[in-house]
Amino acid sequence: MRSIIPIGPFHPLQDEPENFLLTVEGETVVDIDVNIGYIHKGIELLAQQKTYDQTVFLVERICGICSITHTVCFCNAVEDLLKVEIPERAKYIRTILGEIERIHSHLLWMGLAGHFIGYNTVFMWTWKYREPILDMMEYLTGNRQSCGMLKVGGVRRNLEDSRFPALLKTLSEMEPKIKMLAEAVQDDPVLKARLEGVGVLTKKDAIDYCVVGPTARASGVDIDVRRDDPYAAYPYLDWNVIVLNGGDVYSKFLVRVLEVLEAIKILRQAVKQIPKGDFLLEIKEIPPGEGIGRYEAPRGEDIHYVRSNGTNFPERLKVRAPSFINIPSFTASCIGQQIADVTITLAAVDPCYSCTERMISARDLSGNKKYSQKDLLEISHQKTLEISRNLARPADLPKLKKYL
Amino acid sequence: MKIQEFIEILKSKSKFPFEVQQHSEKRVYIRIARENLKDIAIVIFKEMNAKFSIASGVHIREGFEVLYHFTFDKDKFICTVRTLAPHDDPKLDSLVSIIPGATWIEREIYDILGVQFLGHPNLKRLVKAEFLGEKEFPFRKDFNIKKFKEDHGLAPKISFIQPVEQTVKKSK
Amino acid sequence: MENLVLYLLAFLVFPGFLFTSTFGLVVSWIDRKVSARIQWRVGPPFFQPFYDLFKLWQKELIIPRSAKGMAFIIAPFIGLAATSLLASIIGIINLNPEYQFVGDVIVIVYLMMIPPLAIIWGGFSSGNPLAALGANREIKLMMGYELPFILAVVTVFFKVGSISLGEIIQYQQVHGALLNHPSMLVAFAVSLLWLQAKLGEIPFDISEAECEIMEGPFIEYSGPLLGVYKVMMAMLHVVCPWFLISIFWGGTSMQGWGILWSVLKFVFIIVLVIIIKNTNPRVRIDQAVKFFWGWVTLLALIAMVLMFLGY
Amino acid sequence: MPNLSTRWLKKSPWVYHVGTGGCNNCDIEILDCLTPRFDVERFGIKLVVSPRHADVLLVSGPVAYHIKPRLQEVYKQVPKPCVVACIGACACSMGIFKDAYSVAGPVDKVIKEIDPNAIFVYVPGCPPKPETMIMALVKALQKI
CATH class of the missing domain: 1.10.645.10 (Cytochrome-c3 Hydrogenase, chain B)
Structure with a gap:
């Protein structure tokens, strides 16, 4: 089952806002998108x-x-x-x-x-x-x-x-x-x-x-x-x-x-x-x-x-x-890694977003996928619904849907 | 390899005219027509193994000048290739097919200056994603920051500190 | 009726909720202070865990829109209730081994699985992908560490020939602590590793890794509910070592110098946990599960074989 | 007002750090506060990783346009009562980035848009020294 783990914008991994979208299968990363540009000042x-x-x-x-x-x-x-x-x-x-x-x-x-x-x-x-x-x-x-x-x-x-x-x-x-x-x-x-x-x-x-x-x-x-x-x-x-x-x-x-x-x-x-x-x-x-x-x-x-x-x-x-x-x-070094290793791999470059973003915002490195905040929420909601479906009795489902 | 040698090799390999301006021992600038951009990139990047560092876009009177900086790390000099896209037709050939590392910077220049890169696989807006209009390019000379900030409600309203009314009881 | 009042007192006051939670908060102060000293810092004042708790109790409680309300609220309390029950069972039997019932060790081992299950439930019900990931990891880790621990406990059963905690303690009062036997020493080592994972300390704090998944299951909890979890974790820091002392190290006694000796045993185990925590980086989930199912299970089997050989 | 909640808040302020476009200076000075030289755990100050656990938001940097909605979102997630500490000249007044085209405003202006009653602490300096930050936090918590 593929799922998407967002890292950031605010994440203790970095002191600065950035966003990585990791597409994971189980615990293995199969794709990574980098979204930066949150602190672009010009x-x-x-x-x-x-x-x-x-x-x-x-x-x-x-x-x-x-x-x-x-x-x-x-x-x-x-x-x-x-x-x-x-x-x-x-x-x-x-x-x-x-x-x-x-x-x-x-x-x-x-x-x-x-x-x-x-x-x-x-x-x-x-x-x-x-x-x-x-x-x-x-x-x-x-x-x-x-x-x-x-x-x-x-x-x-x-x-x-x-x-x-x-x-x-x-x-x-x-x-x-x-x-x-x-x-x-x-x-x-x-x-x-x-x-x-x-x-x-x-x-x-x-x-x-x-x-x-x-x-x-x-x-x-x-x-x-x-x-x-x-x-x-x-x-x-x-x-x-x-x-x-x-x-x-x-x-x-x-x-x-x-x-x-x-x-x-x-x-x-x-x-x-x-x-x-x-x-x-x-x-x-x-x-x-x-x-x-x-x-x-x-x-x-x-x-x-x-x-x-x-x-x-x-x-x-x-x-x-x-x-x-x-x-x-990151694209070259992260794919195929475990989630636990991704953080240190990302950090190993010593990325400095203030430097990078004085003029640039990058989106969707792989070129074909882009999830907005709304899409991500939707995806995570679907996933929780699916999990709850597996865990809960069918009779509870309408109740559960109310919370989602 | 000194810069003179480099120029000689470049002259022998390329079949198009270019104009050389040597700034110092470590810096050389080459001006070419925009049709020949791809050819010179192939010669410098593929055949002479330079490292592509960055491109800068500048708005000048004649149009949009884009400078591609190539560094020769072993030979200790930088070769800058400059080319011009005129005002009425701001288009250049994309180098992404030759230099994969140029993806981000071409999108950046497209975004801030409005220069089109023909053949770029994914030419989209970058930084001014949400709040700048399609025709507003901050690095063009006619871009008015003050007006822009007022239009978008970003201008800080200058408010002086209001003097607090002091109620001092006068002793009678 | 009188019995009911006594049971309630045992559950709520001593040795149940109130005593264990107070003691647990002191333990968490020891944890933070010793960690700070290892890291060349001064560390928090003595009452800091209490301040934290009171503050959390006063804070606003936010239930996120994505959370499934009831499960989100109930989960921490179930964990807390299970831990209190554990504390009262272990405490009463330690005070007076006569209060045992057959198979109480098995009940205790089962009850000990409830707090992690509560964390998992809370994590899944909070509707946050990171919390779900943390809960996921907790499940895997639980599957990893329970197997060798149960083997170690079974070794004790065979050694003593009983499955009730009171008889194990009485056996030790007669024959001396089980730790004197080499086989039991090995089983104790296995249990210490289990303890480290159970308490969610580094290197096995994979489910709540703050740098990777931001506290995992606790990410959406705020205010009082977070406080309940904190108390639960603090109580686990008392209950789990106490259980290990009971089955391996002659139990605790509440008379005279026995109190001091019991506290010393306890502090020894806790300080060991803290030192392991501060000198190791976090491992990955696959490394942890492999470690538990491979080396630690092997160690537990060795303990069992040694025990059957009579060591 | 001698509120019971603020009484304990003084004793154990948990801080959450939000970088909104500063230059990193303030961010690493904040981290510096945790380390052996300064050790803010002495005062019960603890850096937490989820805004849900936080009592104090440490905001560093001018609020860049893209980060503005995120900052407001984080502020909404923090359980009240909470304090917003503007760390550094940029967070207090936008500093050198006053004229930049992609900066939405100083921190207090942005947060007042969604909560006019928010409590602010200003720590000027570029970057403020860790001692200054500790003093500001301790003083601010004494006052509420």
Whole structure:
């Protein structure tokens, strides 16, 4: 018997509204529809009414977790338009902020992943480890998230050298804990049984769906914008791109744990090498033209396209967040799974709906089916009626119908 | 592969004219006529193994410009193919048959700009599903947000805080 | 007439509804506090479960349009009544084994199936697809965990040679707790796994997985009815361990130091449940059923074989 | 009014989180409140997963047009008495998204359309710190 399980719009699986319609046979998923667009606000259009400086604050609010991502990406795009090179110190500051954000975003995902499979202890412990990193963010920039540090041409405020030792201390305190977490993930048999072989996205599917970020790297696709299209201070630093071949949730988990360790490595070098000097390049005017910025967000490659017509306001801003490309891969990874596994498979992409929906709403991915709210209610009513028919005596049926 | 080499290969493989504008070492823009869109997509995506990133649609004076961004990850540059659909006939060939990943973005551009994509399997409205009219496209220059918000009852009524009448007893 | 009053008192006050529910709420506080300590948190204050309950009692009761009214309302009360009855039977026999009747263990095992059935009924009658899914899972899980548990109980029957709880307790008072025998230890381990699933704790809280199906059968319940379910679950946390102590661990006594010893036994079992809960992720329904019908049943059979061999 | 129901409500507010189009910042700060550093379970605050069990709705973000009917539906499902807490600048006043074309209005305006007597708590900030949220909730519950 086929039935349809709606997940969302409001569901504890995600903090954000979204809707998945799972068509299930028993407990096995045979089809999935993704409905997003509940929180579409029209940020791209809004950007056309704001000046470049204001737009930085606007794109910061595309997504709270990737606040540095979108701002740096937008600044990259405008600087590409201007063909300017920003001061060295600004580059290092952007790198430091970006890597701090990567650590906190990955830890956040790991905790949530633990929560989704009912392992609340993992959730609490990873989020406890995440707190010092947020404290560092506050200590360095003044706010836990959305710090408003970026500006076209550099950074708005300087990071004081005197504050870096505290950062290094936090990192060295964190590193053994992350290593312990990595070992725990590899050793825990129950966790392994629950994650291994679940929601496999093969390399071919990964290339076909053009997925990016940890999702692609866990499937054996070797891409990383930090290396492929270097920005900020990454060319001066020594680090590795983590690539695993499993494609399942377990690999995605492991990629993220190892990336946190890489991020710690990058941060240490950046703090050591950061030069003194200017941190902001004065931008007088922005000529007509167009620019493309790329950034490796915690979730994957982020692209901004900016077109200027010589005025104070951007003529067009196009944002492609990583989740926009990653979400369609659900179709490949979810079908044939158990319902209990679907939640963690969906979560494994680390989908970020605020990013995706600044302009888009997708409906009916498979192309032929679409259920409105009313249809769904109808279907679920029919199902309950059927169940009650099987359970109840025939004489009670008219009474039951009244309630339906 | 440098951008110059890429242009040479592209010239040798394609049989139609195109106009190259090199922005910097990492960015190159190619302008083509809309009839040749499918051919160039086959050359770049299928034969040269680029990754399709995204397409952006812009409303300019001459019509609707659609830019397809292809990234060459190993060679560290982005090639942007731009093409124009004029005002009176806003139609382009759909690339979905060549690039499956373009499904969502073509629907988005159709939705916000009103550009038709010929041959798209499932060209439907997306974001403005319920509350925007068939002929209202928010990203066109003639779209008036203020008027739209007033029409749909979305405009926040500006109301100043009413001063509370203070009943102060004057001491006699 | 006097008997009737006594029976009513036993059912409603001690050791029935009032005592068990109060004790159960304290147990649920222990549960939350210990979980919090494991997760490096402080945890709720002592009276928190009572506050929750009083608040739920004061809240508005919403009966969704899709629900089948009567079944939706009756289901929780049936579960509550069954649990109270269980508590009074187990409690009275523990107090005075003379009050036994033949086959009371079988009655108890049957009564223990009623609370999950009430949850299933409530879930199906609420007309929500997620609740129906949760109820569905509860059925499968019940089929899984009851088989090995009944095997374990039958092992006890053969060991003692009786099917009444009073005689089992008296046997243990004479010969020492059944747990001293290796075969019974194995059967006890089987029962502990059954306990984990019966109480709906992780890793077997599949039917009310909050991240997958949002509390499953309880999704549409609000206000007082939810409170009734909460009390029922709290009482189950007392009754089920109590039953295990009675048949395996020499029962409880209400005199002198015996009270302390009984409470210690009880706390030991509860803390074990909480620790298992906090160190494991949730398993899938097919994994759980396979686990119970495979390994756990095998373990129960081993216990039986050991018992027949005289260990 | 010293109502019996609100007396116990103060002791055990169960919260349900509704994201209506914010940028995630407030959402993860709300989750942060549960974790060891802040641990709102000390005050009896518990995050529940079904609106039927909730006493407090935590709404984060400006109400996007598509989510408006859903928010109203969720509000109807919550058993009364309940409190609506607007978390963050966007929920209080639409914040930076004031001029966006697809935003229906701040939370209080949307909910007042179906229930003029709803009780609101405003927690401004972008994002508000977890301490602020805890303080706001505790204070709000003292007042009702």
